[in-house]
Amino acid sequence: MDAARLWVGTSWKMTKTRAEGVAWARALVAAAADRGGEEAWAGVQPFVVPPATAISDVAAALQSPGTSRVLVGAQDAHWEDAGAWTGELSVPQLADAGAQLVELGHSERREHFAETDERVALKVSAVLRHGLLPLVCVGETAQQRDAGRSVDVVLTQARAALDAAGDQRCVIAYEPVWAIGEHGREARPEEVAPVVAALADLVGERGGTPARNPVLYGGSVTVEGAPGVLEVPGVDGLFVGRTAWRSEGFTALLDLAAR
Numbered sequence: 001m002d003a004a005r006l007w008v009g010t011s012w013k014m015t016k017t018r019a020e021g022v023a024w025a026r027a028l029v030a031a032a033a034d035r036g037g038e039e040a041w042a043g044v045q046p047f048v049v050p051p052a053t054a055i056s057d058v059a060a061a062l063q064s065p066g067t068s069r070v071l072v073g074a075q076d077a078h079w080e081d082a083g084a085w086t087g088e089l090s091v092p093q094l095a096d097a098g099a100q101l102v103e104l105g106h107s108e109r110r111e112h113f114a115e116t117d118e119r120v121a122l123k124v125s126a127v128l129r130h131g132l133l134p135l136v137c138v139g140e141t142a143q144q145r146d147a148g149r150s151v152d153v154v155l156t157q158a159r160a161a162l163d164a165a166g167d168q169r170c171v172i173a174y175e176p177v178w179a180i181g182e183h184g185r186e187a188r189p190e191e192v193a194p195v196v197a198a199l200a201d202l203v204g205e206r207g208g209t210p211a212r213n214p215v216l217y218g219g220s221v222t223v224e225g226a227p228g229v230l231e232v233p234g235v236d237g238l239f240v241g242r243t244a245w246r247s248e249g250f251t252a253l254l255d256l257a258a259r
Contacts, residue, residue, distance in 0.1 A: 006230065006257040007171070007214050007237030009047035009135075010244035011075060011103055012054075021054035025061035027247035032066025040066040041258045045237070047071035048250075049103050049135075052089055059098030073101040073135065076109060079122035081130075091130045101133035105157065107177045117160035124164040135171040135239075136161040137218070138199075142178035150176070151198045158199055162206055162213070169212050172199055173239040179219030180241065186220040189228045192235070200234035210236045223252045230257065 016024070025048075032040040046067075050058045052074060059072040074097075078088040094102065104127070105120040120136060127134040138157040140150045158172055174195055179187045196215055203213045217229050218239030229235060237257070244250035 005043040007045045007047065007216055008240070008250075008253050008257045009049065009071070009073075009216070009238070010240045010250055011049035011073075011106075012051060012245060013075070013108075013241070014051060015245065016050065016054060018054045018057045021050050021058045022061045024048075024245075024247045024250075025058050025067070028070070028251065029062065029064045029067050031247065031251045032064070035066065035255075037065035041254045044254055044257045045069075045071065046250075046254055047073055047101060047135075049073035049075055049101075051075065052094070052097070055094065055097040055099050071100045071133070072098055073103055073133075074099040075103050075106075077102045077104070077123055077127060079119070079126045081126070091126050091132060095130055095132055099132065101135050101171070102127045103135045103137065103173075105161065106137045107139055107175065107180065111177075117157055120157075121160045121164035124161050124170065128165060128168050128170075133169060133171060134161070134165065135173055135216075137173045137175050137239075139175040139177050139180070139219075140195075145176065145178060150195050154195050155198055155202055158202055162202070162208075165213075167207070171214050171216065172203070173216040173218050174199060175218040175239065182242075184220045186222060186225050187217075187229075189232050192217055192229060193232050196232055196234040221253075223249065223256065226253055226256055 062070045074094040077091045081090050104123045109115040124134045138154045140153040144153050199215045214236035216237045216239045217235050221240045
């Protein structure tokens with residue numbers, strides 16, 4: 001991971017069966033083989049975050065030349081290691097299934113499941129306690145953006161996660177709420193730049209570097225729009241939704257980042 005120049009990943013949300021996830025992974029393996037196996041996408045850290053039911057199968061399918069370094073993640077985790085938490089999954093359970101990173105604090109979790117910065121921080125601590133990598137999503141709503149509060153809102157969310165991480169690695173994904181999901185719109189680079197710059201400054205103030213604390217961008221990312229976003233100073237990679245749910249889309253983004 002330390003040698004990666006750019007990160008490119010996708011979260012599948014509540015989509016794909018185990019068979020569909022394995023088919024996606026096998027298509028990525030084939031694409032890597034066409035690009036030289038272990039030489040495929042040099043300088044890029046790919047990652048994929050399937051539903052919990054498919055973590056083990058996807059992780060196993062990716063153990064091939066060119067894709068064995070693809071990180072496999074989980075979409076959430078509980079902050080306790082075990083206990084009477086019906087329906088929840090602990091970090092040790094997710095690690096046992098093959099997860100190497102855990103997505104935390106997505107705006108859908110914050111909105112629909114009352115996730116607070118404090119709860120996200122507890123989860124960051126749990127993920128790091130068991131040697132996995134936290135990927136923390138931050139972002140402002142359209143109303144907060146219109147009120148001129150984008151930077152303040154995002155930095156508050158990011159500080160809570162980075163405080164919990166201390167001097168350990170924590171990936172931050174800036175995903176403006178108004179840009180994600182089926183009804184989101186693709187953000188222009190000039191809209192992304194001020195918030196990313198503030199996040200990069202925050203990471204730098206705490207002694208972090210892109211190698212240890214990358215700042216990714218996500219939100220209606222397309223293959224056509226990705227180059228402009230990747231050119232924004234401080235953007236260390238992409239966290240992509242629908243465009244990457246097809247293996248061809250994910251492969252195209254990896255090719256782009258590798259160039």
